[in-house]
Amino acid sequence: DIQMTQSPSAMSASVGDRVTITCRASQGIANYLAWFQQKPGKVPKRLIYAASSLQSGVPSRFSGSGSGTEFTLTISSLQPEDFATYYCLQHNSYPYTFGQGTKLEIK
Amino acid sequence: EVQLVESGGGLVQPGRSLKLSCAASGFTFDNYAMHWVRQAPGKGLEWVSGMRWHIGSIGYADSVKGRFTISRDNAKNSLYLQMDSLRAEDTAFYYCVKDSGAGDLESWGQGTLVTVSS
Numbered sequence: 001d002i003q004m005t006q007s008p009s010a011m012s013a014s015v016g017d018r019v020t021i022t023c024r025a026s027q028g029i030a031n032y033l034a035w036f037q038q039k040p041g042k043v044p045k046r047l048i049y050a051a052s053s054l055q056s057g058v059p060s061r062f063s064g065s066g067s068g069t070e071f072t073l074t075i076s077s078l079q080p081e082d083f084a085t086y087y088c089l090q091h092n093s094y095p096y097t098f099g100q101g102t103k104l105e106i107k
Numbered sequence: 108e109v110q111l112v113e114s115g116g117g118l119v120q121p122g123r124s125l126k127l128s129c130a131a132s133g134f135t136f137d138n139y140a141m142h143w144v145r146q147a148p149g150k151g152l153e154w155v156s157g158m159r160w161h162i163g164s165i166g167y168a169d170s171v172k173g174r175f176t177i178s179r180d181n182a183k184n185s186l187y188l189q190m191d192s193l194r195a196e197d198t199a200f201y202y203c204v205k206d207s208g209a210g211d212l213e214s215w216g217q218g219t220l221v222t223v224s225s
């Protein structure tokens with residue numbers, strides 16, 4: 001099975017900061033990676049698919065990059081509504097696996 | 108608009124069974140793979156099972172393999188999850204999720220809560 005190691009598990013940042021979250025796959029997954037945002041009490045929302053493609057309707061301050069085993073989600077300028085938990089997902093092969101999540105809090 | 112409505116959750120004793128259903132609408136159901144994802148209260152997301160449109164391709168998380176069975180009825184636009192030998196650690200919200208067509212998880216239902224407790 002493919003393991004996804006996401007870091008950091010939690011972080012605090014200020015409005016306007018640039019933030020980067022990383023996911024590392026235990027073996028190559030090409031670009032079969034997606035990023036999700038989840039706010040408390042809400043259903044997860046897909047932000048990025050195919051490692052770097054922006055979901056329609058998602059602000060352009062969100063971007064994804066990487067291929068193979070190393071992937072990043074970047075928020076270029078944090079907004080108040082971005083404070084949430086973020087997950088990566090590998091869908092290269094069954095069983096799919098999520099990263100452990102990154103809880104982004106206000107500093 | 109894609110709609111996914113889960114049902115069948117509830118309180119069940121350890122060792123018993125429960126069957127979840129997901130009613131899908133707003134898209135051509137038999138053209139897409141479908142998945143179940145769960146989230147224990149206060150915990151992260153865990154992919155549980157997935158089934159591509161051709162029933163031959165099915166996957167399970169190691170934690171549920173041999174106990175859970177995914178199935179679908181394309182004529183009824185419905186996805187199911189039969190959960191047997193339930194354990195306390197299966198307590199979670201269970202989400203029905205539509206595949207994007209490229210393998211990832213695109214649209215989510217609101218979830219149904221399964222509580223395994225005596």
